[in-house]
Structure formats: C-alpha cells, structure tokens
Amino acid sequence: MSCSDFNDLDAELTAFGHPGGSSVRAVHDQFHGDLLEVSMGPQHPSTHGVFRMVATLDGEQIVKLKPVFGYLHRNHEKIAENTTYLGSMPYTDRLDYLCSMSTNWAYALAVEKLSGQAVPDRAQYLRIIMAELTRLVNHACLVGFLFNDLGTSFTPLLYAFREREKIIDLFEALSGSRMMCNYQRFGGCRVDPTPEWLAAARTLVENFPRFLDEYERMLTGNEIMLARTQGIGRLDPAHAVNAGLTGPVLRASGVDYDLRKVDGYGFYPRFDFRVPLGAQGDTYDRYMLRILEMRESVKILVQAFRDLPGGPIMDPKAKLRSFRPKAGEAYGRLEGPKGELGFYLISDGTPNPYRYRVRPPSLINLTLLEEMCLGHTIADAVVILGSIDIVLGEVDR
Amino acid sequence: MSDAPQSTPASPRPAPAEGFPAAGNISDADREELRRHGILLTSLEELYNWGRSNSIWPLQFGLACCAIEMIAAATARFDIARFGAEIFRPSPRQADLMIVSGTVTKKMAPLVVRLWNQMPEPKYCIAMGACAISGGPFKQGYNVLKGIDRLIPVDIYIPGCPPRPEALLNGLIQLQKQIKGEKLTGPDAARHTRADLPSEYPIPAYGAHDLEPAKNPAVWTPPAPPSA
Numbered sequence: 001m002s003c004s005d006f007n008d009l010d011a012e013l014t015a016f017g018h019p020g021g022s023s024v025r026a027v028h029d030q031f032h033g034d035l036l037e038v039s040m041g042p043q044h045p046s047t048h049g050v051f052r053m054v055a056t057l058d059g060e061q062i063v064k065l066k067p068v069f070g071y072l073h074r075n076h077e078k079i080a081e082n083t084t085y086l087g088s089m090p091y092t093d094r095l096d097y098l099c100s101m102s103t104n105w106a107y108a109l110a111v112e113k114l115s116g117q118a119v120p121d122r123a124q125y126l127r128i129i130m131a132e133l134t135r136l137v138n139h140a141c142l143v144g145f146l147f148n149d150l151g152t153s154f155t156p157l158l159y160a161f162r163e164r165e166k167i168i169d170l171f172e173a174l175s176g177s178r179m180m181c182n183y184q185r186f187g188g189c190r191v192d193p194t195p196e197w198l199a200a201a202r203t204l205v206e207n208f209p210r211f212l213d214e215y216e217r218m219l220t221g222n223e224i225m226l227a228r229t230q231g232i233g234r235l236d237p238a239h240a241v242n243a244g245l246t247g248p249v250l251r252a253s254g255v256d257y258d259l260r261k262v263d264g265y266g267f268y269p270r271f272d273f274r275v276p277l278g279a280q281g282d283t284y285d286r287y288m289l290r291i292l293e294m295r296e297s298v299k300i301l302v303q304a305f306r307d308l309p310g311g312p313i314m315d316p317k318a319k320l321r322s323f324r325p326k327a328g329e330a331y332g333r334l335e336g337p338k339g340e341l342g343f344y345l346i347s348d349g350t351p352n353p354y355r356y357r358v359r360p361p362s363l364i365n366l367t368l369l370e371e372m373c374l375g376h377t378i379a380d381a382v383v384i385l386g387s388i389d390i391v392l393g394e395v396d397r
Numbered sequence: 398m399s400d401a402p403q404s405t406p407a408s409p410r411p412a413p414a415e416g417f418p419a420a421g422n423i424s425d426a427d428r429e430e431l432r433r434h435g436i437l438l439t440s441l442e443e444l445y446n447w448g449r450s451n452s453i454w455p456l457q458f459g460l461a462c463c464a465i466e467m468i469a470a471a472t473a474r475f476d477i478a479r480f481g482a483e484i485f486r487p488s489p490r491q492a493d494l495m496i497v498s499g500t501v502t503k504k505m506a507p508l509v510v511r512l513w514n515q516m517p518e519p520k521y522c523i524a525m526g527a528c529a530i531s532g533g534p535f536k537q538g539y540n541v542l543k544g545i546d547r548l549i550p551v552d553i554y555i556p557g558c559p560p561r562p563e564a565l566l567n568g569l570i571q572l573q574k575q576i577k578g579e580k581l582t583g584p585d586a587a588r589h590t591r592a593d594l595p596s597e598y599p600i601p602a603y604g605a606h607d608l609e610p611a612k613n614p615a616v617w618t619p620p621a622p623p624s625a
Contacts, residue, residue, distance in 0.1 A: 042505065043512055045457050045487040049464065050505055071505045072461055074528075075538030082537070091534065097462035097559075154471075161472040179462060179559060393461055 035063065038378065042071045046149050046382040049392030053369075053381065060377040065370040069363075072396040080356040085111055085186070085323050088356065093180040095358065096394040099138045101130040101171070102336050104184035109265060110332025110343035111186045115325035117318060122311045123188040124267045129201070129304045130171075130183060131334070132297040136208065137167050138337035139290040139297075140215075142389045146287060147219065149386035150228055156219060163211050170201050187318025198305065205301045212294055220291070229284040233372040233384035236281060240368065247339025248293065249365045249388055252278035252285040259335035266334075270307075273300050286387040324351055338362050338389050358397055362390040442581045449493075449519070450576040453569070456492035457485035458512065461499025463526040463559040470562035480569050489515040494572070496565075497551075500528035500535055501542040503608050507600050513549045514597040519589035521576070523568050524551045527558045534558065547612040549598055550588075 041052035050071035056064035076095060080088035092107045093100035105127050112119065119127075144160030168178045174191055175181040183190050193201070219225060235245075237253040250257055258275040260268040276292035278285030327349045333342035339361025346355035365388050372388075373381045423438060431438050439447075459467060470477045477483050486492045489512045501509055513522065524545055527533030532543040545551060552575060555568040579587035588594050598616070601608035 042508060043458055043487075043489075045485075050460060071502060071508075072500065073502055073504065073540050074461075074500045074535040075540055076535075079535065079538055094462055094534070097465060157468075158473050161469060162474070165469070165472075165474050178561065179465065 040378075040382075041068075047385065048145065048390055051385075051390065051392055051395070053385070055373075055378055055381060057378060060379075062373050062376060062378060062381055065373050065381065067366055067369055069366075069392070069396050072392045074393075074397070076397040077356050077358060081353055084351045085325070085353060086320055088353075089184070090180065090182045093182055094393060095360075095397065096336065096338065096341070096362075096391045097179060098141060098391055099134040099337050100179060100181045101134040101183055102334065103341065104181065105131055105266075106332060106334045106336065106341045107343050108184040108186055108332075109334060110330050110345050111325070113332050114328060114330035114345050114347055115186065115323075117187045118315050119188055120312050120315055121267075121309045122192075123313045123315075125304050125308045126189050126193070126313065127184065128266055128268065128271070129301060129308075130181075130189075132301050132304070133167050133170065133201070133205075135297045135337045136294055137164050138389075139294050140164055142386075143215070143219070143287065143290055146383070146386040147225075149382045150225060156215070159211075159215060159218075163208070166204055170197065170204065173197055173200075185314065185318065185320065186323070188312070188314035192313045198308070202305045205298055205305065208298050209295065212291060212298075216291060220288070226284065228380070228383060229282065229287060229387075231280070231282050231284075232376060232380050233283045233286075233387065234281050235368060235372055239371060240281070243368050244364050245339070245368060247336070247361050247365065247389075248286060248289050249339065251275065252289045253281035254278055259333060259340055263333065263335075271300050271303050283383055283387045322351065324349060329355075333359070336361055338391070338394070339365055358394075360394040360397060362388070363395045366390055366395060443577075445581065446577045446579055450573040451481040452484075453480075453482045453494045453521070453572065453576075454484045454486050454492050455482055455494040455496050456489055456512065456516065457487045458495065459498055460501065460505065461528065463498035463529070466559045466562055467496055467498045467525065467565060470565045475562040475566060477566065477569070480566065480573065482569055489513075490517065492516055493519065494521045494523065496523045496525050497529040497545045498525045498559075500533065501545050502540050503542055504540070504603060506542045506545075506548060506608055507603060509545065510548050510598055510600045514600070518596050519587065521552045521572055522549055523553045523555060523565075523572065525555045525565060525568070526560055527556060530554050530556065542608070544617075547617045548601065548608075549613075550616045 036057045038055045038057055039052065040055065041047040042050040047053065052068040052071065054066040054068060055062050076091055080091060083091070089104060089107060092103045096103050111117070140160040140163050141157075144157035147156035148154065171181050172178045174193055174197060175183045235249070235253050237255045240250050240253045241255060246257065246259075254277050256275060256277055259265065261275060273296045276289050276296065278289050325347045327347055329344070329346045331342055331344045333340050340359065341361055342359035344355070344357040344359065345353045348354040369385065369388065372384045376384070428438055459465075469475060471483060471485065482494070489495075493516075495513055495516060497509065513520070522545075524530045528535060528541070529545050532538070532541045535541045536543055542548075553568045553572050555564050557564050560568075581587065581590055589596070595615070598613055599610070601610055
C-alpha cells in the first residue's frame with residue numbers, strides 16, 4: 001500500500017469517527033502481509049490464448065498489473081515482406097482468426113490505395129455483407145467468452161457458437177473454408193455468391209434478432225452479471241483517446257468514433273445505421289455495446305441484401321499475377337470488430353512490399369488494461385480482460 | 398518438481414507366468430455365446446483400456462487459431478462429449494491428453510514441454526493443425542518451432558489449417574483405438590508402464606538464437622537426406 005493510500009484510508013476512517021492517523025497504520029501492519037505476485041497465464045483458461053498477466057496483489061486487490069505477451073509472435077510482418085502482395089492474403093486470415101473476412105478487407109483496402117485499384121459496386125456490397133457477418137460472429141463469441149470469464153462455464157458460449165456455426169457454414173459454402181476464408185482480392189472478391197446462398201444468408205440475418213432477444217433475456221438482466229460488471233473496469237474517455245484506443249472499448253466510454261462514419265470507406269456512407277455509445281465506460285457498457293452493435297449490423301445487412309446490385313465482382317483491370325504497385329506508401333484502415341485495423345505498406349516497385357506493418361486494435365486496446373484493473377480484485381481482472389476482446393494472433397502477430 | 402528426466406534404473410519386468418491365458422485368447426464367437434447366457438467375460442487389460450479410452454480428459458490449452466476449432470468441437474454441434482472427452486481440465490495435473498492446438502513459438506515451447514512434464518502418466522499428445530505438426534504456414538518465421546514432435550512424443554497428427562472439428566474427433570477416435578490396443582505387460586507393453594522410458598523431457602531454454610537444445614534427439618531425428 002502506498003503512502004497516499006494510507007492518507008485516503010485515514011480520511012475515510014476519520015469520516016466514520018475513527019481516530020485514524022498512526023493507529024490505522026498499526027492496524028494495517030497487523031492485518032496486512034506482504035504483497036503477493038501472481039502470474040496468470042500463458043496457460044490459463046481465462047486469458048483468451050497465450051496471454052500472461054503478472055498481477056501484484058494486496059489481499060485480493062490489484063495494485064500493479066503487467067501484461068506479458070509475445071507467446072504467439074509468429075513473424076507475420078517479416079514473412080509478408082518476403083512474400084508477394086497476394087501471397088500475404090492468407091496470412092491476414094490468421095491474424096485475427098475470428099474475423100478473417102474483415103482482416104482480408106483491411107489488407108485489400110491498403111493495397112488498393114497503394115495501386116489505385118477501383119472496386120466494382122457488387123464487390124463493395126459483398127465486402128460489407130462479409131464484414132458485418134464477421135462482426136456478428138465476433139461479438140456473439142466475445143459475449144460467450146465474457147460469460148465464461150464471469151463463471152457461467154460454457155452455457156452462454158454454446159448459444160453463441162450455435163449462431164457462429166450458422167454463419168461459418170455460409171462462409172464455408174462461399175469460400176471453401178470455415179475460418180480462413182481468404183475471400184477478398186485487390187479489386188474485388190474471389191467468389192460470387194449464388195442466389196441460394198444470398199437467400200440463406202438473408203434468412204439467417206432476419207432471424208438473428210430473435211437470437212439476440214433470447215440471449216438478452218437470459219443474460220442482460222442477470223443479477224450476478226450486473227453485480228460483477230457495473231462500475232467494474234471503468235475507463236474515462238480522455239484517457240481512452242490519449243492511449244489511442246479504438247472500437248467498442250472506446251465507444252463504450254462515450255467517444256463517438258466509428259471509422260464507418262468517420263472515414264466512410266467502402267459504401268458505408270450509403271447505409272443508414274446508428275453508432276451506439278456507452279455512458280459509464282465500465283464492463284457492463286462494453287457488453288451492452290456489443291449487443292447493440294450486433295443489432296445495428298443486422299440493419300446494415302438487411303439494407304445490403306436489399307440493394308445488392310448485379311455486375312462483375314472483380315475489376316477487369318485488376319492484376320493478380322505479377323502484381324507490382326508503383327513505389328509509394330499507403331495506409332488502409334477499417335472499423336474491425338475489435339477496433340481500427342490498419343495496414344501500412346511501403347512499396348519499392350518490386351513484387352514484395354518493402355515494409356508491411358499492421359496496426360492491431362487489440363494490442364493497442366490492451367495498453368490500458370492496468371488502468372482499468374487497478375483497485376479491483378483479481379477475479380475482476382479476468383472479466384475486464386474479457387470485455388476488451390483480444391485475439392492473441394493479432395496482439396503478437 | 399525436477400526438470401531432469403526420470404533417472405530410475407531400467408528394471409527388467411518379470412515375464413508373464415506360463416500357462417496363464419493371455420488377454421484375448423477366447424474367440425469373439427465364444428465370448429458372444431457366453432454373453433447371451435449373461436456372462437460378460439473380459440480381461441483386466443481390456444476393461445482398463447476400455448475405461449481409459451472413453452474418458453480422455455484433455456488439457457484446456459489453446460495456442461492459436463486451432464483452439465477456436467477445438468472449442469467448436471466441444472460445443473453442441475460436434476459435441477466431443479459423445480466420446481467422453483468433454484472435460485477440459487485447466488490444470489495439467491488432471492489431464493490425460495494434450496492437444497497442441499496452434500503455432501508453437503520459441504517463447505512458448507519451453508512452457509509446452511513443462512506442461513507436458515506436469516501431466517501424470519498415462520498421457521497422450523495430439524498435434525492439431527499444420528503449425529503444431531511442422532510449423533505450417535509460419536515455418537519460415539524466425540520465432541516458430543518447426544513441429545512440437547521435436548520436443549515431446551506425439552501420438553496423433555491432425556493435418557489442416559485449421560482442421561475441422563470433425564477431423565479433431567477423428568483424431569480422438571484414432572487415439573481411442575490406440576489406447577484400446579495397448580498392452581500392459583510383455584515386451585510390447587505401453588509406454589507408461591515401462592520404467593525405463595522417460596515420462597518427463599528436458600525443457601529447452603529460450604536461448605540467444607534458438608531453443609537450447611533446439612530438439613530432443615530421443616524423440617526426433619532429422620529425416621535422412623534423399624540418396625543421390
């Protein structure tokens with residue numbers, strides 16, 4: 001316990017009529033032992049992969065928390081610098097392995113910016129459909145994992161994975177792979193969905209709000225859930241902006257910053273949707289925001305299915321073989337399910353990028369983990385980490 | 398816990414007594430005949446293996462992308478519980494099976510070996526996905542271990558990137574078959590019954606350039622170069 005903590009405690013006890021002062025220190029010395037350092041992970045069921053937290057505890061309270069990562073550093077950027085532009089597309093699938101479709105898109109955006117490649121209308125709509133379906137998968141799974149961390153071992157996750165399987169089946173029917181879709185190309189998409197596929201996807205999207213209602217009926221008002229999340233891990237907006245946080249974690253603190261609105265990439269300006277915002281910035285807001293975002297995604301998807309134009313899915317001028325963009329640099333970014341996902345590329349005119357850099361939202365969102373956890377118990381740290389939504393493939397790359 | 402391999406001296410086990418029928422000497426037809434009369438005849442070995450193979454508790458241990466498919470295998474659609482392996486234990490002390498589900502980096506490899514050493518015998522290892530088998534798409538990376546079988550013995554390899562949950566279930570069924578065929582006595586007895594075989598493996602250090610040692614020669618030898 002630091003000196004200022006003692007003073008706080010003194011003031012608090014004086015307010016209750018306690019003598020305070022040195023007696024508090026004496027009582028503290030009598031009942032408080034040494035600080036305890038607890039290492040959680042990298043093998044831990046609640047650290048969402050191979051993440052490690054070194055927490056210093058006073059009793060059960062966290063006084064210091066050091067995140068340790070790098071256990072899944074698999075050289076994504078270095079490998080991409082030794083591969084052709086198109087050759088790194090499958091690697092981007094494995095970056096954020098829950099949302100391969102939107103990661104593909106972010107990379108395609110950066111390369112298209114670099115080479116000045118146009119994208120046909122139908123492909124733009126298909127990209128939005130895939131990105132929003134991915135957001136549904138990611139948020140549904142995240143909420144399931146969050147409840148795992150809260151201690152409801154597995155049951156909410158079973159519901160979330162039931163819905164995930166339906167969407168994953170669609171991805172598989174379209175791209176041939178459940179998780180690693182490798183769907184986007186520079187200048188369009190790889191496969192044109194059949195009318196049957198579109199009908200199946202539309203049915204799924206129309207039924208999705210029913211699943212959300214069912215989910216919310218079971219979870220949102222739950223008393224234990226409210227007690228464990230409200231007021232826990234509070235993050236003030238100024239802090240979040242200073243640290244460069246993006247995505248649902250930032251918006252849960254009440255900052256209206258959504259790249260779909262701010263940047264207007266793709267055809268998002270044509271769509272009518274709202275950006276939900278939190279008020280408290282606590283774990284409950286972060287949970288609720290995901291649920292609301294899923295409802296908005298359903299709205300976007302319904303509009304996209306309604307307006308989906310015909311036409312080609314690849315720009316006829318798009319070049320896949322011997323693709324060499326002019327020397328230059330480009331930064332492409334989009335609002336991924338976890339936050340701003342960006343790719344920064346420098347081309348020197350060769351088939352390989354000279355520099356390839358990923359701006360991973362979950363790594364940057366992790367930087368404030370200690371701020372959010374200080375003063376809470378070690379059990380809350382697990383829940384706070386769950387509400388940030390990290391994927392280690394993206395954090396460590 | 399000592400990190401050194403078991404140093405128990407190899408003790409020759411007594412050969413099975415003569416005249417005692419070994420397991421499985423009765424033909425299936427005879428056994429079926431007895432079963433119809435209400436007599437269930439089995440050997441201790443068979444009973445033991447039957448029980449073990451149908452309650453394999455995996456270690457709850459996800460490394461990368463494959464871990465998501467491992468979780469999917471545990472959910473309602475694929476339902477790994479049908480094969481008695483739904484109880485994922487977070488503690489290696491309670492686990493029978495380590496599913497290495499994902500890329501093993503050089504920073505993670507010592508910890509994977511340590512977890513393997515902490516698991517009690519009999520224990521099995523499934524290498525799930527291309528990365529765990531050989532490094533997979535990330536093989537050229539400077540920080541990626543080129544296959545977990547360089548450090549610990551692997552029983553089942555499941556190819557795929559990532560393998561489908563059905564593939565994981567198939568791997569589990571193969572492992573069950575292997576367990577059901579294991580002998581408890583005799584010269585070809587199962588690994589865990591033999592005191593001369595190690596249960597723990599040396600944990601490599603995260604060295605300046607590579608793991609030290611980079612591989613365990615007791616479990617892995619590099620393939621011979623193709624003859625000219």
